[in-house]
Amino acid sequence: MKPAGEVLPTGFLGRSARIVQLRAQIERIGMGRAPVLIQGESGTGKEVAARSLYNANPTGLFVPIDCGSLVGPLMESELFGHARHAFTGAGETKRGLLELANNGTAFFDEIGDLPYELQVKLLRVLQEREFRPVGSLQRVRVDVRIIAATHRNLEREVAAGRFREDLFHRLNVIRLTLPPLRERKEDIPLLVERFLLHPVNRYTITNEALEAMIRYDWPGNIRELKNCIDRMMTMNTGPLLHFTDLPSNVIYHVRAGTGMEIAAAAGGGAGGGAAGAARGIPLPRATSFTHGVVPLQELERRAIEHALQQTRGDRTEAALLLGIGRTTLYRKLKEYQGSEDAAGSARSAAC
Ligand SMILES: Nc1ncnc2c1ncn2[C@@H]1O[C@H](COP(=O)(O)OP(=O)(O)OP(=O)(O)O)[C@@H](O)[C@H]1O
Ligand SMILES: [Mg+2]
Structure with missing residues (x-):
């Protein structure tokens, strides 16, 4: 559940x-009014x-409706409003959330939690674009765009008889499926960078900590x-956040899964670089950065390395995964090869 007062970014990073x-789909779909x-x-x-x-x-308002909180005797009036004196304590006429969203968007969050009785009424709104507030004889016409979200498998909810099949089909006109973070780990460096932005302090993260974050599965x-990240920034004055500043469950998971690699990384060894090299991908050795800060170029190199690992070295697929052109990927790999060769010559010259 979302902590109270949290400010959500409008961009989908x-x-x-x-x-x-997904961003392109959102731009396109956002222009229409279909559910x-x-x-x-x-x-x-x-x-x-x-x-x-x-x-x-x-257009109009964006009205979030937390379906899980629509419980008890007032739930119908919350959503559809009520007429004056419709029930004891009803007092004046009250407009419901759906009327508030007229000409705008009603966002039904966790639609799977919508009580069965309200599902029938919502279906009618979708079919007829009108409803009757509690205790009223008058119908209210509305033009509301319905966006619904759920973490549940609604097909399964329908099969189990907990969710109306007709409503499901009405809502399932356009479907957006959001991938879990573990299936798009190449986004982690960018998200970390964004979440590290702090109104007062300037925080940075060590390469060991970032590597651990990339390895962790983020359920x-x-x-x-x-x-x-918020917790690490709260607990530390910074500016550097270390591997040991990570929450213990992350440290435990990462150590249990890839103990040796993390131990090597923590000691400034060749963690990520070695993994790439094992697949014949020319990547530089893990560098010990000044004060452990990871420069942006290094984050980019790791994202590329991760994409290549995920696609088992298939560069075309990796470029697609990274959202960059194949030529750009080839150019970057060539650059890495160049710096690796230069480092190699410098090492042999030093011997
Ligand atoms: N693509 C993104 N770019 C930046 N921040 C994001 C992105 N997606 C989610 N977030 C952030 O992650 C947190 C969770 O996002 P959101 O509340 O939209 O998720 P949810 O799927 O509705 O979660 P829940 O199932 O817990 O309600 C928020 O703090 C949000 O700002
Ligand atoms: Mg949510």
């Missing part, structure tokens, strides 16, 4: 091919995607990565 493609269903694990950016869809063509996805 990422350089991986899947995110580049969109966003599916993705917890913390993958479903709300960021919904807001980006709205921002592509911002809580971007939210977990962001929380991890």
Whole structure:
């Protein structure tokens, strides 16, 4: 769940091919009014995607509706409003969230949690573009774009009888599936760089810590990565954040999975470079940077290295994954080869 008061970025950050493609889809889909269903694990950016869809063509208001909080006797009136004296304590006429979203966008967050009774009423809004507030004889016409998000598999919810099949089909007009962070690790350096931006302090991260972050699988996805960095910045005055400043679960996971590599990396050894070289990819040795700060070029080199590992050395696929042209990838690899050769000659000259 989102911490209260959190400011969500409007841009959908990422350089991986899947995110580049997703951004283009969002731009295109955002121009229309058809319902969109966003599916993705917890913390993958479903709300960021919904807001980006709205921002592509911002008409009216963006009204987030937390379906999990629509419980109890007032849930229907929350959503559809009520007439004056509709029930004890109703007082004056009240407009519901859907009316508030008229000419704009209603974002049904965690639609899988929408109570069954409200699913029927929402279906009617999608079909007829109108509804009746609680206790009212008058119908209210609305033009609302519906964006729904869920971390659940809605097909399974339908099969289990917890979600109405007709509503599912109405919502599932355009589907956006957000990839988990572990499937687009090449985006980690960019996200880390962004989350390290601090209003007061200037933080940087050591290469060992960044490497560990790339190895870790982030089950809580971007939210977990962001929380991890926020926590490291809160606990440390900086400016450098080290491997040992990482949360213990990350350290434990990484040590358990790749103990030797991390030990080598922590000792300034040839962790990442060796992995690349083992597949015949000419990459420089891991460098010990001044004060352990990772320069941007190095982050880029690691993203390329990771993409090549993921595609088992297939450069065309790796370029696609990185969202860069094949020629650019070849040029960069040539540059790395050049600096590796130069370092090699310098080493032999020194012997
Ligand atoms: N592409 C992105 N670029 C930058 N920040 C992102 C991106 N995606 C997500 N975030 C950040 O990650 C956090 C989680 O994003 P969001 O709330 O949109 O995810 P969610 O899928 O709705 O999560 P939950 O299932 O927990 O509700 C937020 O702090 C958000 O700012
Ligand atoms: Mg959410």
